[in-house]
Amino acid sequence: MEPPRRLAMAWGAFVARHRWWVLAVWLLLVLGLAAFAASTARILSPAGFETDTQAARAADVLKSEFPERRAPALAVVFQSDSAALEDAGYRSQLAAWRLDLERLARQTSAPQSPTVVVGPILSQDRRTAALLLESNEQPAYFLAAAREASGIRHEGPARVFIGGFAAVYNNFVMHSEQDLGQSERLSAPLALILLLLVFGGVVAGALPVLTGLGTVTVALALLGFVARIHTVSVFSLNVTSVVGLGLGIDYSLLVVNRFREELRAGADPETAVARTVGTAGVATVVSGGTVAIGFGALMLSHLNVLWSIGLGGSLVVVVSVLASLTLIPALLAVFGARVDSLALPFTRNRSLAGFWRGLAGSVMRRPLVFIVITLGVILLLASPARALRPGVLGSESLPPDDGAVQAQALGESRLSFARQQPAILVARGVRDLNQARELEADVRSAAGGQPVTGPGDVPPQLLGLYFKPGYAVYEVSSPGEVNDPSTHLWLDRLRAASWPPGVTMLIGGEPAAYQDFLNVLAGDVPLVIGAVLLLTFLLLAIAFRSVALPLKAVLMNLLSVAAALGVLTWVFQEGHLAAQLRFQTAGFTDATVPVIIFAGLFGLSMDYEVFLLSRIREEWLNGRSNAEAVAAGMERTGQVITSAALILVAVTSTLALSQLSLNKGFGLTFAVAILLDATLIRLLLVPAMMRILGDVNWWPMRRQALRRAT
Template identity: 30%
Template sequence: MTTHWKRSLAGALLVIVALVFLSSTAETPVDDFKIPGAESQKATDLFRDHAPSLAGADAQLVFTVNDGSISDPARRAAIESALADVRRLNGVSEVGDPFEQTSRDGRLATTDVRWDVEATELEREDAEKFETTVRDAAERDGVEVQMRGQVPDLAAQQDAPVGELIGVAIAIVLLTLLFRSGAAMAATLIGALIGVMTGQLLLAILAKPLGLPEFAATIAIMLGLGAGIDYSLLIIGRYREQVAAGDSPEDASAKSAATSGASVVAAGVIVIVALGGLLAIGIPLIGALGIAAAIGVACVVVSSLTVLPAMIGGLKKRLRPKKPEHVLPSAALARWGTLVTKRPYVSIGLAGILMLALAFPTLDMRLGQPDDGNQPAKNTQRKAYDQLNAAFGAGFSGPLFVTVETPRGEDVRGALTRLEGDLRSDPDIESVSPASASRDGAISTIFVTPKTAPQDERTTALVDRLRDSTIPAAVAGTSLNVYVGGQTASFQDFSAKVSSRLPVFIAIVIGLSVLLLMAAFRSLWIPLISAVFNLLSVGAAFGVTTLVFQKGWGASLIGAESDVPIISFFPVMLFAILFGLSMDYNVFLLSRVREAYQGGDGPRDSVVHGVARIGKVILFAGLIMASVFLAFVLTSDTISKMFGVGLGFAILLDVLFVRLVIAPAVVTLLGDKAWWMPAWMDRIIPNISLDGHDVGVQTEEELEAAIKQQTGETEKVS
């Protein structure tokens, strides 16, 4: 790659052009929010089979006026004209009468629009046409229109990529400070960005076939930018060390690929394995997010091993350090490593207490789904939500539906009447609609409006109470099968499904990661201790996220609401991502410690030497990745903010307290046992080399001596 860099870059360009062409013909991403086996899913499936209009895509329109009445003749005519145009749109099956549901002051009217297909089958252009049709016809004579629901969500404009741009800008500054070279910064950044771009193009192509949700692209960008810059940084850094030691550009590139490149592959595979473990949750949406994120990481790994060496070939004259001492071990970090390893128990105790304290709020974490009340105030969904809540109460925006499977030919009117009455007697229910039968008579539907908002804990308790006691008691002795559905119930089932599969998922991720580390480090204890390190970082991330979004600590500073439930798939996604990314830094650090140990250093000296050699790279890599993640708090989307805070703080804490304090102290205490593996295990576990001795890579001491020799020769020439 380095020798034939022009040919390699031309090949990469052709691949990108082909992917651009294919992505231009790809279909829109879809959100498959199915929960196999859940009660709410059964209710939705019954709708789909017997009342398709109720299972199809929906939109809620809210018409308001600032003065007078919404029913004034001119205003009524404008609204009815708009709804007549909506009825003619492709796929619209049902449009309600807004004047049947008006506010007490007469200034607001609302109605639902339903399609005969699900939202996943609509294109964004369909949603935009719907919104334009409504506004063009209705917004006259002082009438304002706001809307919410699946179709308006599909039409919503995406945020400008402010977070991504700020993350890249910070990366430029930090990379320049680290390398003291514009060429090295450019090579690192471009190598990562090409991987990210390739990943995004692949996701666009595969979105429809794999059922990838739209949010998957955001997750892939977050991971791709952060991991891609880290991987490129590690390889470029090792290349510059080898060049400074006197190697030719071609040899230096080969040795950096054999050492840092091997570490990148090992780290990347662990991240991909962790993300692939999300398939064990058994929910299509979560599995699809894991696949998308894994594709994004795989692309930056491949880019680091292919595009980056080609760029090294093109920039080799400029990548050489201006002064060889720029790539010598850090004296400051050597002193830090000495301090940490001198009193390992104190280091572990202080850093461990801090991490556990930050993880403590996780005990109060409440899973759920942020509703439209958490949208930015300027969004039409938020305006519609606030207007409806003010007019009809907090629960109006999140109704439940009770689906009753009715045996054909059986008179169930008495049982349905008793069920309606029992539902109305619940103190947390605002209203209950009469049971409405489907055309084929197979199901009846009762709509229930809670008194509390969808994300309120009382609403969650209401759903549990209806399922566990109210409904079973009401239909006891009958042949009716009753299911509670609706968006609120679906998210509750989603959370329950995630919680039930969490132990299996964690076991798979940890088990496979430990096996991979055993193969890479030929050690029993290092992989096991590494898993514990990662759990500390994950716990602290959960705690910080709970403090910000649920407890409201600093939420206003990032434009977020307080008392927001943690999105249902957040814990498993964050666990998979952080467990993998934390292993990145673990591999980077321990591979250099192991190199020093195998080169003849004692247990403590190898740790100090490893920290001095790679600590600066890990520190800057962590700051860059944390900056990329934290920049996503500038988006308007609550879910993106949540992941930005969780991932950003987790990486900072992991680097500052786990990798540079706890890990060196623990490895020092383990001593020679750190690199011990039972003979029987050594025979059956494959060997993954990270030291590159098969291509003539020097030991840590030899490399440092060679760089110092080059430094001396440079001074003589000067």
């Protein structure tokens, strides 16, 4: 017996003997942390996309040197089909709102960054108006003000829509909280129903769900503790919750299933617990290691949003593995043979062993046929990914009927709000106004014909917004949308322009900030992908004492990821199912989503690989031939893998009903990819490949040498 298995069995026996102490610790832990877990959503940040870039440094200079330059943080838009501003009720409604906004302005003003109310700005027919809350602070600073504004109500003929960056941020947080609540309400009952069908009994079916909920509670509380001392993005919330519930159930299902198998083999409950931890428990440790590697690699990113999701995913994996080694074994030791009590009548005498035995036999007889068919399906699903175009989602991630989206649409169509924000060039080292005006000619030349506003264009009363000794500011209209490739090429030319000696030019504004974000992400991607591939390979090589198996596993997972990205592109970039899923099609894919899907899915998919390979290896070490071991492992784990996958699909797919399109993208893509991975890849392609490779699977060690080594 291998040393890790001996150690795990000893641990399982210890947990079985001290089961009541273990359960008491978990009960105190979950009850003690429940309140902290419930408050986590409120302390997470809607930001997380900023880092040390040239655009960020330009914004810092503008804030410190040109504090009077302000931008709208909130835009309250009024629109009436029946009344114009001359209507007394309309004027009263507008005046009441102005008083509230002035109160918010006083609450958010600081000595160096006063907040002011601007407006009303009126449409030509005077039926649409807007009041703006302007400041030089970042939009996240006004999150509380946006939340308070969303609750303000004043009677009048106009409909009111609250927009601006602060409102978008607030709505991200609000929708994330709602999405989490909806996902939890749907996923736990769905998982319980599926587990009842899988196990055929109330007790065995309920244990994994209770474990999953306990896992999520502890993980969310830990995430909240980190958020109290370090910025953690709100986008980590749903991933942590859904992955935690899914993994908690997955690992519990594997452990409970193996425990029942040991009981049927004649072991007493304590011995069955020890053997279960020595087999299925070890598999959950290896599996959890691969998932932790996937999410942990995201913490290598310079972007807080990816770091936060990596943190949340890693925390929940650690808690899930700990639960599979402590909580579930303790519960099984308590229930013992009664784990099958309260059986459902229609599930009695039901066995799918014959189906899995037949499928295994078919795969072993015709491996090449199964390889060709499954590869064809996977490559077909992956083909749209060739057109994947990364970008940065803003308000496009919100539902089409969201107030911030409608406010922006009304502002652009009726109040001449700018659809495209200008690039802002901040020049340092400008001696005087004459040099600032001469430099403007260089800016115009570099801008390639795009309109430029600078110190040489504005009246004297506005000059302070564009020049002060040592600094000059130039606003340059961008040629297209912030995510348009033409805009990126244009910014590249601006960045490559040469400036007079002694002048340093910082390029900021929304277009440059978006491009800087994409550039930082592009620099992080090779590190994240490289870390995931290398560490996963090394972990599996150590666990299985093989080079061929981990190499094949990594290649299979790359196929899963490719298919997932194809589905993501087809649905969310090209807009298929947009009406059914209620999201805005932006024409590009948010650049963070493929990275998160790669890291998360690579680990989650490896779950089923580890489940399958662990059992195949166990059968091979017991003396079966390679083909016999593959068939037996497939027969013994086929139902567990498909059941675990269906439950994880049910849990993750609840995110497809979210209001945020980012969450929809995660949910739908993960669900489709996991289902594909656990069926076509793990139960057809992987066994077929192992049948073809034969004893090469176990290279470089032979069975006899491996037995001597253990």
